[in-house]
Structures are given as C-alpha cells and as structure tokens.
Amino acid sequence: MAANYDITLDIKRYDPDTQKTWVQSYQMEAGRILRFVDLFRRINNEQDPSLAWGSSCEHGQCGSCSVRVNGKPLLACELLVENAVEEFGTTRFRVEPIGVAPVVRDLVVDLEKAYERVHRAKPYLIKRAPLPPSSSYYQLSPKEIERYEDATRCINCFCCADACISSHKNFIGPNAAMASIVRLMDPREEEKEERLKLLYSEEGIYRCHSSKACSFVCPKEIDVAHFIALAKEGDFGGDDGRS
Amino acid sequence: MAHMLKVNTTLSCDVLVIGAGGAGLRCAAEILEQRPGAKVLAVTKVAHPQKSHTSTAQGGVCAVDPSDPHDNPAYHMFDTWKGSDCSADQNVVKKIVETGWDQLMWLENRGMHFTRLEGGELGKRTFGGHTSDFGKVSSFRAVFDADRTGKSMMDTCWQEAVKGGITFISQSVLTELLFSDGRCIGAILFSEKEGEFIGVTAKATVLATGGCGQVFRITTNCRDNTGDALAVILRAGFPVMDAEAVQFHPTGIVGPGILASEALRSEGGILRNRDLEPFMERYAPKMKELAPRDIVSRAMESEIRNGKGVLNPDHNIEHVWIDLRELPDYVHDVKLKEISGFFKTFANIDPKKELCPVRSSNHYHMGGIPTTEFGEVQQSAEQIVPGLFAVGECASASFHGFNRLGTNSLLELFTMGKFVGERVCDYIQDGALTELPKDAGEATFTQFSRYLEASGTGNIGVIREEMRNLMTAKVGIFRKGDEMAEAMESLKELRERAEAVALAGRTTRMNQELRQRWELDNLLELAMIITRGAYERKESRGGHYRDDYTERSEEFDYHTLAYMTEFGSVRLGKRSIDMSIFEAGGEHSEYFKMIPRKY
Numbered sequence: 071m072a073a074n075y076d077i078t079l080d081i082k083r084y085d086p087d088t089q090k091t092w093v094q095s096y097q098m099e100a101g102r103i104l105r106f107v108d109l110f111r112r113i114n115n116e117q118d119p120s121l122a123w124g125s126s127c128e129h130g131q132c133g134s135c136s137v138r139v140n141g142k143p144l145l146a147c148e149l150l151v152e153n154a155v156e157e158f159g160t161t162r163f164r165v166e167p168i169g170v171a172p173v174v175r176d177l178v179v180d181l182e183k184a185y186e187r188v189h190r191a192k193p194y195l196i197k198r199a200p201l202p203p204s205s206s207y208y209q210l211s212p213k214e215i216e217r218y219e220d221a222t223r224c225i226n227c228f229c230c231a232d233a234c235i236s237s238h239k240n241f242i243g244p245n246a247a248m249a250s251i252v253r254l255m256d257p258r259e260e261e262k263e264e265r266l267k268l269l270y271s272e273e274g275i276y277r278c279h280s281s282k283a284c285s286f287v288c289p290k291e292i293d294v295a296h297f298i299a300l301a302k303e304g305d306f307g308g309d310d311g312r313s
Numbered sequence: 314m315a316h317m318l319k320v321n322t323t324l325s326c327d328v329l330v331i332g333a334g335g336a337g338l339r340c341a342a343e344i345l346e347q348r349p350g351a352k353v354l355a356v357t358k359v360a361h362p363q364k365s366h367t368s369t370a371q372g373g374v375c376a377v378d379p380s381d382p383h384d385n386p387a388y389h390m391f392d393t394w395k396g397s398d399c400s401a402d403q404n405v406v407k408k409i410v411e412t413g414w415d416q417l418m419w420l421e422n423r424g425m426h427f428t429r430l431e432g433g434e435l436g437k438r439t440f441g442g443h444t445s446d447f448g449k450v451s452s453f454r455a456v457f458d459a460d461r462t463g464k465s466m467m468d469t470c471w472q473e474a475v476k477g478g479i480t481f482i483s484q485s486v487l488t489e490l491l492f493s494d495g496r497c498i499g500a501i502l503f504s505e506k507e508g509e510f511i512g513v514t515a516k517a518t519v520l521a522t523g524g525c526g527q528v529f530r531i532t533t534n535c536r537d538n539t540g541d542a543l544a545v546i547l548r549a550g551f552p553v554m555d556a557e558a559v560q561f562h563p564t565g566i567v568g569p570g571i572l573a574s575e576a577l578r579s580e581g582g583i584l585r586n587r588d589l590e591p592f593m594e595r596y597a598p599k600m601k602e603l604a605p606r607d608i609v610s611r612a613m614e615s616e617i618r619n620g621k622g623v624l625n626p627d628h629n630i631e632h633v634w635i636d637l638r639e640l641p642d643y644v645h646d647v648k649l650k651e652i653s654g655f656f657k658t659f660a661n662i663d664p665k666k667e668l669c670p671v672r673s674s675n676h677y678h679m680g681g682i683p684t685t686e687f688g689e690v691q692q693s694a695e696q697i698v699p700g701l702f703a704v705g706e707c708a709s710a711s712f713h714g715f716n717r718l719g720t721n722s723l724l725e726l727f728t729m730g731k732f733v734g735e736r737v738c739d740y741i742q743d744g745a746l747t748e749l750p751k752d753a754g755e756a757t758f759t760q761f762s763r764y765l766e767a768s769g770t771g772n773i774g775v776i777r778e779e780m781r782n783l784m785t786a787k788v789g790i791f792r793k794g795d796e797m798a799e800a801m802e803s804l805k806e807l808r809e810r811a812e813a814v815a816l817a818g819r820t821t822r823m824n825q826e827l828r829q830r831w832e833l834d835n836l837l838e839l840a841m842i843i844t845r846g847a848y849e850r851k852e853s854r855g856g857h858y859r860d861d862y863t864e865r866s867e868e869f870d871y872h873t874l875a876y877m878t879e880f881g882s883v884r885l886g887k888r889s890i891d892m893s894i895f896e897a898g899g900e901h902s903e904y905f906k907m908i909p910r911k912y
Contacts, residue, residue, distance in 0.1 A: 086822055
C-alpha cells in the first residue's frame with residue numbers, strides 16, 4: 071500500500087468584501103502522489119467550500135495555478151505530496167498567492183493585469199519578413215530554431231516574475247521580456263527596432279540583476295536568464311546578431 | 314434577494330465571441346483582419362485566453378500538403394468519413410479538408426512554431442486512422458510543434474487577436490442569450506472576478522466555449538470544460554446535436570487523468586495487459602496500437618473487464634500499461650519530452666525504465682450545437698438562428714460524426730474559425746445594434762438568486778464527483794439500456810440534491826462555489842441529454858458503443874437533435890447526414906457510401 075502523509079496547509083486568505091487578510095490552517099491525510107490542486111479540491115469538498123484557488127488544465131500547460139509554497143513560486147498541479155515533503159523537509163506548508171498582480175480572493179490573483187506586460191511586449195510578429203520567392207512558408211533549419219525554441223515553451227505562469235528580485239514596478243518582467251526576445255530571434259520577424267527600443271527602455275532588461283531566480287523556479291525548466299543575457303549582449307542570431 | 318441582482322454594466326460591440334480558445338480567437342482574428350477597427354469583445358472563463366484548453370493539445374494537426382505526391386485531399390476526406398463511422402457531414406468534410414493546408418500556412422506565416430526537418434521543411438508524423446490510397450498505408454499528414462502543437466496554435470491565435478485590437482473580458486461566463494424578433498442580439502455575462510453582470514448588445518454573437526468533459530470522472534479535459542454554452546442553448550429552447558457522441562481517448566495517465574498523446578504509440582509505444590501481452594494484435598491485427606481511438610479504448614476496457622487489468626492502489630483505479638522502454642532516448646528526451654515527462658512529474662515513474670499506467674479517458678465531444686457549414690446555429694434541421702454562430706468543440710457542423718480522428722480537431726478549429734469569421738463579416742455588414750431588452754437578465758437573476766438563497770445541506774463538489782462517477786460507470790465506453798435508464802433517474806436525484814445546497818458564502822464576487830453551482834446545473838443538463846441520446850440510439854457507432862446493440866444500424870443513419878427546457882423532459886428530433894460527395898458521383902465517390910468501419 072502507498073504511504074499516506076498527515077499534511078497541514080497554512081493558506082493565506084483574503085476577502086475582497088471585507089478586505090480582511092488571515093491565515094487559515096487545514097489538516098488532512100493525503101496519498102503520496104496527490105497534487106496540491108487535489109488537496110485544494112479536497113478542502114473545498116470536505117472542509118471549506120469558500121476557499122478560492124486557480125487552476126484550469128491541471129497538467130502544467132496553462133499556468134493558472136501558480137502559488138507560493140513555503141516561499142517558492144510553483145505550479146500547484148505539478149507538486150506531488152511526496153515530492154513536496156522531500157523538497158521542503160516538512161509536512162507543513164505555507165501557501166500564498168503569487169505577488170505579480172492584485173489578489174482577487176485567497177489564492178486567486180488578477181492575471182489579466184499581469185498579462186498587460188506580455189501584451190506590451192508584442193508577442194506576435196509585428197512585421198512579417200517577406201517570403202522567399204515561390205515559397206509558401208519560411209524554410210527554417212532546426213539549428214536556427216534551436217536557439218530560441220525553449221523560450222517558445224513559456225506558458226506565462228508568472229512564477230519567474232514572482233521570483234525576480236528586480237522590482238515588479240520598474241521591470242517589465244522576465245517572461246514578458248522573453249516574449250519579445252523570442253521574436254527578435256525569430257527570422258520571420260522583420261521589425262527589430264521597435265523591439266530593441268522596448269528591451270532597452272526604462273522598464274527593459276537592464277533592470278534585471280542577473281540573479282537567475284527566473285531560471286531556478288521556471289516550471290517548464292526554461293533558462294529564462296540565458297535569453298535575457300543574450301539580449302543584454304545584443305546576440306539575437308541571424309543578420310542582426312553576432313553569432 | 315432577487316432585486317439585488319442587476320445588470321451592472323452595459324456594453325456594445327460589433328461581434329461578441331464567447332470562449333477565447335483556438336476556434337473563438339481564430340474567428341476573431343479573421344474578423345479583425347477583414348474589418349480592421351471592428352469592435353470585437355472576446356469573453357473567456359479562464360484568467361487569460363492563453364490558459365484555454367486548446368493549449369493542451371499535443372501531438373499534431375493534419376492537413377494535406379499539396380506538394381506531397383503520396384497524399385490527396387480525397388484520402389483525407391475518406392479517412393474522416395470512415396473514421397466518423399459514416400456520420401460526418403460530407404459537405405463540411407470536403408470544405409475543411411480542401412482548405413486545410415492554406416489555413417495552416419496562415420498560422421505559419423503569423424508566427425506559429427512548427428518542428429522542421431533538416432532542410433527547413435515542416436516535419437510530419439502519422440496518426441491513427443490517417444491513410445493514403447483509401448486505407449492502404451499509413452499517411453504522414455500531421456505537422457506539429459514537438460508535443461505542444463495546441464499551445465503553439467493557441468499562442469498564435471491570441472497573439473493575432475491582440476495585434477488586431479481585440480478586447481478581452483476574462484474570468485467571465487455566458488449565462489443567457491438575448492433575442493429580438495428571433496434574432497440573437499447579444500448576451501448576459503457574469504464576471505466572476507467582479508461579481509457583476511454585464512449586458513452586451515452585439516451585431517453578431519459567436520459561441521466557442523469548448524467541450525464538456527467534466528461530465529465524466531475519468532477525463533483529459535480541464536476543470537473549466539463544463540459545456541456552458543450547450544446548457545445555455547438548451548435553456549433558450551434550441552437543440553444540441555449528437556450529444557451521445559463522446560470520444561474516449563485510450564491513454565489517459567492514471568491519477569491526474571492527463572492525456573498521454575497518441576504520438577507515444579506512433580513512436581512505438583506498446584499497450585500491454587497484466588500478463589504483459591501486447592493485446593492490440595488481437596483486436597486490430599493490421600493497425601494494432603494505431604487503430605482509431607474508440608477501437609483502442611474498447612480493447613483496453615475489454616482487457617480490464619476480462620481481469621487482465623492492474624490495480625493502482627493510490628488511486629484505486631484499474632489500468633493497463635503502455636510500454637515506452639524500447640523508445641530511443643532521443644524520443645524521450647527531445648521529440649516527446651513533455652509527454653514522457655508527465656509520467657515523471659505526475660506519477661513519479663521513469664518511462665525509460667518502468668511501465669506506465671494508462672486508462673481510457675473521456676477526451677472529446679463530437680456532438681454539440683448544430684450548425685451549418687458556415688457555423689450558423691440551427692434551431693431545427695431546417696432553420697437557423699439569425700445572429701448566432703458556434704464554432705469549435707462546443708459546435709457540431711459535423712466534421713467528426715461519431716468518432717474524431719486524432720489531429721482533426723485542431724484542423725477544425727482554425728478552418729471553421731476562419732469560415733465563421735467570414736460569414737460573421739457578411740452578416741454584420743448591414744447589421745444594426747439593438748437596445749438591451751428591458752427584461753434582459755431576468756432569467757439569469759432568477760437562476761442565481763435560487764443558488765444564493767438555497768438553505769439546505771450538501772456540497773457542490775461532492776455532488777459533481779458523484780455525477781462524474783455515475784457517467785463514467787454507466788454512460789462511458791460501454792453502454793447498456795437498463796443501466797442508462799438507472800442513470801437518468803440518478804441524475805434527477807442529484808439535481809434535487811444540488812437544488813438544496815446552501816452556499817458557504819452569499820457574495821457574488823469571486824465566489825467560486827457560486828460559479829461551481831452554476832456549472833453543476835450545466836453539467837447535469839448535459840449529462841441528461843448525453844444519456845438520453847445514448848439510450849435512444851439502439852446501435853453502436855463510433856465512440857457510442859452499446860453492449861446490447863453491438864452493430865451499426867442503418868435505421869440510425871441520422872444526427873440526433875435533443876431539446877430540453879425542463880430538466881429530464883427531453884424532446885428528440887433528427888438531422889440527416891450530408892452525403893454530397895457520394896451523391897455527386899465523381900471520381901472516388903464509391904468510397905463515400907455507407908461503408909463498414911474495419912481496420
């Protein structure tokens with residue numbers, strides 16, 4: 071039989087109607103490969119239907135369930151009970167909302183606000199480079215793509231932005247910066263100037279202190295700091311870069 | 314209490330898109346490209362459109378490459394027709410297949426990322442049921458972005474919509490459609506975040522709210538796929554088509570119910586029972602692991618029913634194994650990195666060394682809101698609802714009939730998204746905005762007041778789980794008349810229990826329990842028409858399999874239309890299956906008659 075754990079979750083709560091903040095403890099027995107989203111659901115079903123928390127796909131592909139557990143931003147759908155016990159060396163966990171946008175209620179933050187920065191970074195192709203004659207699409211070699219492919223895996227869970235030691239007020243944030251860097255490295259994008267202007271602006275990448283906290287916490291294991299470092303060096307590959 | 318609920322905000326727009334996944338936003342992007350400056354509002358239930366369920370599609374998207382000498386649109390049409398168990402509509406199949414590659418290029422040229430070959434061309438892989446030369450050999454028809462094709466497409470769609478100047482309304486749901494003289498003129502939305510009701514008048518309204526997989530206990534669908542627009546359509550007195558046509562994907566990961574893509578099998582993964590026998594050889598000698606999804610799912614369930622399953626003690630779920638140990642490290646580490654990693658992340662299993670537990674899981678709803686080939690919502694087989702459109706998984710045109718082929722869903726999203734966008738542009742040309750009707754929202758306020766005022770006992774989440782268990786057990790992969798009759802009675806009891814539940818909090822602002830209460834009503838309504846449709850269809854066809862009627866029957870060569878304005882009281886109608894390719898009688902038309910579905 072699988073081992074069970076006696077788990078305590080100390081969850082930071084916030085009620086927008088009364089603007090009250092408090093920490094509420096929930097105790098439960100949990101199987102070893104239950105995930106933290108399963109625990110939240112059990113709290114709703116068995117103890118307290120009023121606890122609000124975010125999730126959608128629940129398999130690490132949408133980035134809706136980001137929370138801080140014992141100070142570390144992560145996806146609650148990917149945190150198995152036995153891994154949490156091992157990583158943090160305890161069966162008691164403090165769970166808080168991530169700090170990248172105002173809290174709506176309990177663990178739910180206003181991600182729409184956080185996304186404003188990603189929109190500002192213009193994640194789309196601003197101006198498409200012209201197609202080579204008689205081609206219906208760009209022939210990109212796997213080697214060209216490999217330079218930036220990892221960055222395209224970003225799901226905007228904002229864990230990196232939460233962990234970033236630069237002030238959220240001044241820096242556009244690691245994931246938003248990376249959204250623009252991807253397009254600078256994408257040979258299909260012709261508009262480089264506008265992107266460089268943003269990246270080297272007041273809220274741009276020189277706000278980054280190179281702590282690499284972003285890479286450390288990224289649930290998708292993207293080396294976010296690597297891409298910001300490339301941008302600091304102006305090394306975007308292709309005709310505009312040095313490589 | 315009722316008097317406290319009101320329309321807090323009124324908005325107007327050219328087009329209201331409800332649901333901002335791949336289909337909704339491809340449609341929106343088309344409108345914004347054709348009509349720069351059009352005011353398009355897109356409503357999403359999740360925190361941002363990028364969080365939509367389209368992002369979880371993994372393995373690929375198919376389209377016939379005109380430069381491929383081995384492929385031909387007729388082969389793809391045949392595969393789709395045969396795969397649908399002869400119940401897709403051929404006009405829709407033809408239309409989608411013929412535009413597939415061009416629309417794929419639309420995505421590529423707007424920055425979607427695809428995996429490439431050394432020479433820079435798009436890489437391709439095979440998928441179950443896709444063949445060349447009318448079933449003779451497997452076809453390489455699916456392009457992909459590693460194992461995150463849906464995310465890549467979703468990203469491109471929301472990015473293009475943002476570029477076009479769309480306005481998003483996040484964490485909000487559709488509660489009611491508004492009509493004037495039989496024409497849809499907008500909707501009432503509930504903004505969960507603000508706890509407020511928004512009245513929107515629009516020249517055209519597009520429904521794109523996705524699937525309803527949460528009806529079932531074992532599902533690959535996200536927490537938000539609760540069939541919301543389908544329930545709203547039923548309440549408006551309109552039908553849902555082929556509700557009983559539900560697809561079960563063979564390989565959900567036991568526990569979290571996460572999808573492990575078919576790509577695992579196309580790369581060489583083998584299904585084994587408790588004796589480690591590669592049992593697919595017995596069920597589909599030719600295609601084995603790559604037989605269509607319903608056949609593989611039933612084979613797995615049969616093994617489990619015959620005592621050849623394995624019990625997982627943690628989740629108390631029986632399963633079979635998928636053996637990935639022989640796959641090269643390159644496949645594990647690069648090609649299918651994310652899927653292979655799922656087993657490690659969600660079950661602490663190393664797929665290079667250990668067998669992985671999988672169980673057939675609810676995956677896709679072929680049925681949905683009936684539409685024409687242009688996405689116009691139908692109120693009967695003959696009549697449309699002016700001003701109202703539907704696209705994506707919530708709609709049924711029908712491209713998939715009773716069984717969908719892998720990679721055909723993403724294809725449908727962006728091709729139909731474009732077609733619907735085009736039709737909407739035509740429709741709004743002469744359209745005028747109507748004032749918000751005086752009684753707008755009354756039905757919503759009555760409904761929500763009922764939830765807020767209930768004073769009995771019970772828990773919404775627990776009732777939802779009971780319903781899901783019931784549906785997986787009795788209306789799942791194997792269905793039987795008497796069991797479904799029992800299920801319909803149980804659903805009525807669950808609904809009565811739901812009515813009693815007093816909510817823990819009476820606030821409307823970010824009250825998840827309130828939203829879940831509303832979702833539960835939607836789910837129960839969907840569960841009821843799925844069950845009733847399946848009960849009446851006394852045959853087996855595609856994903857709908859009856860233990861007591863194991864063969865397809867020509868008596869049921871039609872689409873089911875189910876109406877239900879009062880819970881449990883279902884009225885049924887029919888829509889015929891379009892066979893225009895067959896009837897046109899051209900080259901290859903003989904492949905498009907009612908053919909047996911054997912692989």
